[in-house]
Amino acid sequence: MRISGITVTPVAFPDLPLLNSVGVHEPWALRTIVEVRTDEGISGLGETYGDIGHLNRVRTAAPELIGLDAHDLNGMRARVARALGGEAGSDRHGLTGRLTVESTVDRVFSAFEVAAWDIRGKALGRPVADLLGGAVRDAVPYSAYLFYKWDRHPGGEPDEWGEALDPGGVVEQARAMIDRHGFGSIKLKGGVFPPEREVEAVRALREAFPDHPLRLDPNAAWTPETSLRVAAELEGVLEYLEDPAPEIEGMARVAAEAPMPLATNMCVIAFEHIPPAVAAGAVQVILSDHHYWGGLARSRELAAICRTFGIGLSMHSNSHLGISLAAMTHLAAATPDLDYACDTHYPWNRADDVITRPFTFVDGAIPVPDRPGLGVELDRDALARLAENYRGCGIVQRDDTGYMRTVDPTYERKRPRW
Numbered sequence: 001m002r003i004s005g006i007t008v009t010p011v012a013f014p015d016l017p018l019l020n021s022v023g024v025h026e027p028w029a030l031r032t033i034v035e036v037r038t039d040e041g042i043s044g045l046g047e048t049y050g051d052i053g054h055l056n057r058v059r060t061a062a063p064e065l066i067g068l069d070a071h072d073l074n075g076m077r078a079r080v081a082r083a084l085g086g087e088a089g090s091d092r093h094g095l096t097g098r099l100t101v102e103s104t105v106d107r108v109f110s111a112f113e114v115a116a117w118d119i120r121g122k123a124l125g126r127p128v129a130d131l132l133g134g135a136v137r138d139a140v141p142y143s144a145y146l147f148y149k150w151d152r153h154p155g156g157e158p159d160e161w162g163e164a165l166d167p168g169g170v171v172e173q174a175r176a177m178i179d180r181h182g183f184g185s186i187k188l189k190g191g192v193f194p195p196e197r198e199v200e201a202v203r204a205l206r207e208a209f210p211d212h213p214l215r216l217d218p219n220a221a222w223t224p225e226t227s228l229r230v231a232a233e234l235e236g237v238l239e240y241l242e243d244p245a246p247e248i249e250g251m252a253r254v255a256a257e258a259p260m261p262l263a264t265n266m267c268v269i270a271f272e273h274i275p276p277a278v279a280a281g282a283v284q285v286i287l288s289d290h291h292y293w294g295g296l297a298r299s300r301e302l303a304a305i306c307r308t309f310g311i312g313l314s315m316h317s318n319s320h321l322g323i324s325l326a327a328m329t330h331l332a333a334a335t336p337d338l339d340y341a342c343d344t345h346y347p348w349n350r351a352d353d354v355i356t357r358p359f360t361f362v363d364g365a366i367p368v369p370d371r372p373g374l375g376v377e378l379d380r381d382a383l384a385r386l387a388e389n390y391r392g393c394g395i396v397q398r399d400d401t402g403y404m405r406t407v408d409p410t411y412e413r414k415r416p417r418w
Contacts, residue, residue, distance in 0.1 A: 001070045001123060005037040006062040006112075010050050011386035012393045013352035015319060016159055018147035021191030021219040022095060022413050023400030027153050028393040029319040032058055033354055033383060036115040038070050044118030045378060046111035047323035048291055051092065052396040057084055057108045065112060070119045073297060080109040093398045095219055096269065096292070096318075103270035106294030113295030114327045114374070121373035128327070128375075129368055132296060132334035139365035140332040141341040143215070144183035145317065145348075146173050148192045154407055166197075167204035174205060177347060178212075183364035185213040185239070185341045191221030195230050195418055206237050213341075217242035220266055223416045224253040231258040239340070240285050240312075243267065246415055252280035261285050265316035269293075271302070278309050285340065287316035291324070296331050303337050315342035322346075322355035325366065326374040329359075333368040354383045 015029040030050025037043045048058065061083040068075055089104040099107075121128045129135040148170070151163035164173045174186055186205055190198045195218070202216055220243045222230065227244035231254065234241070242263040245254050255262045261284035268277045268286055270293075277283055286306055290299045306313045315332060325346050332338050346359065355376040359366050369375025401413045 001042065001119070002039045003036055003065050003068050003070055004039045006065060007035045007037075008055070008059050008062055009033045009035075009383060009387050010055050010390045011354065011383065012050070012389040012395065013321070013349055013386055016161065016348055017150040017153050018189070018348070019149055019192045020095065020147070020189055020400060021221040021415070021417065022093065023402070023404030023411065024150070024407075025319070025400060026395055026398065026403045027156070028389065028395050029349065030390065030395065030398060031319070031321055032111065033323065033378075034058065034062075034111040034115055035378065036065075036070070036112060036119060038119060040123070042119050042122050044070075044115035044122070045323050045374060045376065046113070046115035046118070047321055047327070048111035049107070049318070050390070051398055053089060053092070054107065057087065057089070057104070058111060060084065061108050061112070070116050073113055073116060073295075076112055076116065077105065077109045077294070080112070081105045084108065093400055095266070097266040098269075100270050100272060102272060103292060106270070106298065107292045110291050110293070110295040113297065114290065114323075117296055118373040125372050127368070127370055128296070128330040128373060129333040132300065132330065135333040135368050136336045137333055137368070139362065139367045140329045141184060141365045142344045142361065143185040143187045143341040144174055144177040144181070144364075145343055145345060146170055146177070146186060146188045148189070149173075167201040170201045171204050171208045174209065178209070181347055181361035181364060183341075183361070185215070187215040187217060187242075187343060189219070190216050191218035191417070195222060195226055199230060199233050202234060202237060213239035215239050215242055215263070219243055220246040220250070220415055221417045223418065224250050226416070226418050227254040228257055231260060235259040242287070248273070248277050248280055248282045251277075252282040255281055255283065261312060263287055263312075263314065265289060274305060278311075283311065285312035285314055287314050287343065289316040289318075290327060290331055291318070296327065299331055300335065303335050307337050312339040313337050314340035317343035317345050319345045319349060321349070322353045322358055322376055323374065325359055326355075326369060326376045329366045329368055330374065352382070352386065354379055354386060
């Protein structure tokens with residue numbers, strides 16, 4: 001079953017003004033849809049980032065995979081590495097950590113790898129979760145992913161979620177999201193306001209939702225000293241504290257004294273980061289993400305490493321569409337060691353998708369698709385519409401800081417900020 005063709009399509013879909021430690025989401029989120037075709041007429045889907053540097057690397061690698069056996073994942077990764085020629089990408093928007101040559105290869109390879117799993121599942125008539133070892137859960141729980149946000153983009157109309165700039169607004173956002181989707185845990189994206197204000201918001205969430213596990217993620221906006229102060233104030237309140245301080249060294253200083261586990265998707269984002277992080281005791285939970293850990297098989301390798309060292313495992317999310325959510329759900333379903341509900345941005349952008357049947361949360365979880373492969377089909381009319389969005393939106397590189405400066409010219413990207 002040889003790869004006979006690959007189509008790479010950049011897309012854009014509307015995004016909301018969600019605030020974070022480096023600025024605010026722009027009106028359009030970017031993704032790349034990959035469709036891999038085989039000489040037996042079976043096609044597979046993958047989804048990845050849409051920033052222009054990454055998109056160009058995906059386009060560079062795609063022709064090198066033509067003629068390869070769709071089952072040869074090792075050969076596929078080797079060809080991607082050869083095509084990229086030792087290039088290392090960069091975290092230009094400032095939220096995903098320091099890329100290496102290896103992690104750059106993994107980020108490009110992952111979209112093709114997921115498509116190959118989709119092909120293999122369709123060829124065998126089995127869901128991807130079965131191919132990954134079998135589903136250990138029928139549905140995968142996700143968390144309510146809260147953001148401080150404006151009620152609209154500058155010059156636009158108010159969105160359905162409204163403003164959330166204080167504890168009351170955050171609680172109302174949580175209530176709306178839980179009422180709609182039934183989530184059983186809550187994560188707040190922090191690093192936006194002084195830590196004292198975000199502690200107030202977490203305490204307000206605890207009062208409103210006494211039985212929901214809570215997480216706070218300031219995206220390395222705090223010094224280790226500030227991180228320890230916040231950790232002490234939120235002892236017994238947080239399930240885990242995610243990336244409070246920058247880099248492995250900063251996280252290790254916090255982890256040595258913090259009363260709750262520390263999680264990361266910023267200081268450990270490649271296999272080569274694991275040994276120094278383990279040696280320093282820097283993290284107790286790794287947020288896996290198949291988009292940058294090299295796909296589904298390598299994410300299961302990560303799970304085994306976490307199990308070996310007694311590190312908890314959850315799943316990170318970026319703005320994504322249904323192909324990614326399908327892959328995330330199959331992977332999580334087949335990963336026994338997943339200790340926490342997964343992150344997902346899907347509720348923020350579900351109105352625009354490239355699959356024929358967008359996912360629906362049931363009691364805060366996604367039922368594992370039982371159709372062959374990923375269990376999703378490409379909506380070609382929707383793909384064409386989102387591709388036209390990409391051509392017309394004027395954005396090719398995510399820039400939360402630049403967009404914030406159009407509103408506040410004095411805004412400065414700074415890490416740590418407090």
